[in-house]
Amino acid sequence: MLITLKDGQREFPDGMNALDIAGQLSQDLKKAALAARVDGEVTSLVAPIAKDSALEILTFADDDAKRVLRHTASHVLAQAVKKLVPGAKLAIGPAIDNGFYYDFDVAEPFTPEFLKEVEKEMQRIVKKNDRLERFELPRAEAIAFMQEKNEPYKVELINDLPEDAIISFYKQGDFTDLCAGPHVPSTGKVKAFKLTSIAGAYWRGSEKNKMLQRIYGTAFVSQEELDAYLARIEEAKKRDHRRLGRELDLFDVQDEGPGFPFFYPKGMVIRNQLENYWREIHHKAGYDEIKTPIILSRSLWERSGHWDHYRDNMYFTKIDDGDYAVKPMNCPGGILAYRRTMRSYRELPTRCGELGLVHRHELSGALHGLMRVRCFTQDDAHLFMTPDQIRDEIKGVYALINGVYTMFGFPYHVELSTRPENSVGTDEMWEVATRGLQGALDDLGVEYTVNEGDGAFYGPKIDFHLEDSLGRSWQCGTIQLDLNMPELFDLTYTGPDGEKHRPVMIHRVVYGSVERFMAILTEHFGGAFPLWLAPVQVKVLTITDRADAFATSVQKQLDDAGFRAELDLRNEKIGFKVREAQMAKIPYMFVIGDKEVEDGMVNVRTRKGETLGSLPLADVLSMLKEEVDTKSIK
């Protein structure tokens, strides 16, 4: 058979497997090989290749090979747990980004000490280097096999496989698991691994099901790589916004208000800068700004559908004898603002923004720093338009969001979320709305994944996800197309024909929530905010008190020029003052000593440790102004 390799074609005997082919190419490759990609499909190294094919030998550098190795590691984990707790029932154990997990149903929850034992047992299994052998069974036999092993979850999984599915198993030593594969050839390939945590997880992800015990771990081909990975995680934790928020005195959440964050003076500077920027770009994009009340009557929420579909997440209050709710979303307010007057088609589209403070009762276990809180400010806007304006408006919003994320240098991914179970409106409305969003994304040529059933209760949405320092993804921007609320509130505009028509509504946010966005921002920049956002932009440091007068006048000039500058006249050594400014991640330090006083210059140091030397203040000011005005993220 003719095998096409990445650097040319070669003839090999029919039925030869990828591992042996690798061996003929180089012994090093054979040793490093974990899996193969045959005609684009990831397969086991030991699967015979029957015909002319394109072949890639995959080593750990390849993401698919990482998954194969980690999947095998999850089997090793399951084998070890079964050995130590024979009564444990196996659920599922896939590879995930950066690692793997396996779910078990056990009578007693796992403990951290137990993990140590499991790791030891896994070492033994890896050392034995058992081959992983694949075999298939017909459906009935597969079920009988797992029934006999007393693995009810596996039986359920097999029952749910499509009729024509090939049901395969992998056997290593005395352990066999239902698995589609592929795997590495033998357990010895799992050279370096670590079990990282224990967690509860619902069977099949539904809180209606039993909670199983999940063990998370990760695996690499060498101890060095594992150590490097663990060191990277430790490093990433230093960027955690909860930690930086406290260290840099920006914000925090206190026990007295779980999920209700505090913002301190330095944090407010960042927040206000973000809001100023937001107003600026929205003004340019043709938006007006409004503010609607935080508390509104119960009847409004009943009409909007929130009472039926969102009540569990809402806070309520009583005023005199009336029932009121604290708003969990801004849309009903935005709708009342639209509805206050007769609208003509000539006014459409209307774009009305609101930095709206909303409160939502999130589950206590879901709270996470500023990322998930119980009160937050959405940089919301509601657009009302005629149906034929939908695509252009969606594109306009997309451009706005893309522009902001790109300006900050944030990579993001896009998801399209469709109709959830608990929703309002007719099938037709949902169909039209979903097609509208999809059409706009396709027009723009945007890559996206579809998230079935994850839309808002009133409409489908396009979600923008950003990543935190540990690679966890958080939804920030969203564009939601809504045909339902206009119906529920009987919104109209007068068309050119003089008749009343129903407008279409778009709900959208750019930052998502100002709080979450600040968290992402903090982690992304590791607390070293770009100059335009930095709470303190310049710190003026004196070397001796002979420089006090000049330093004070420098600070005054900075202040007059609109910069946020602080003065450090303390009787401390310059090295100490620099260190403190450095740790506060202040972008620029102006060092002033006898020399500078004499020359009338400032000696500029950046937080990156560069010393720019003595410069005339006027020159430095125009340089900094340029950096602020362009919102440079250097």
Next chain:
RNA sequence: GCCAAUAUAGCUCAGUCGGUAGAGCAGCAGUUUCGUAAACUGCAGGUCAAGGGUUCGAUUCCCUUUAUUGGCUCCA
């Protein structure tokens, strides 16, 4: 909300096999006037998360509650 872990000074963490606690940093007070990431000395700082139980005695052991962390679920 569910599973698990954790909670000691402003922060990071020791410690007590049950006899009411300690370090570094930060803070404060002195001394030091010094050239780009840590001067020196001293002082002060804690209901050991909260409530209950066991005990002669609980910060330590047990229970409950609260909060936090990592997941699950949910979501901006």
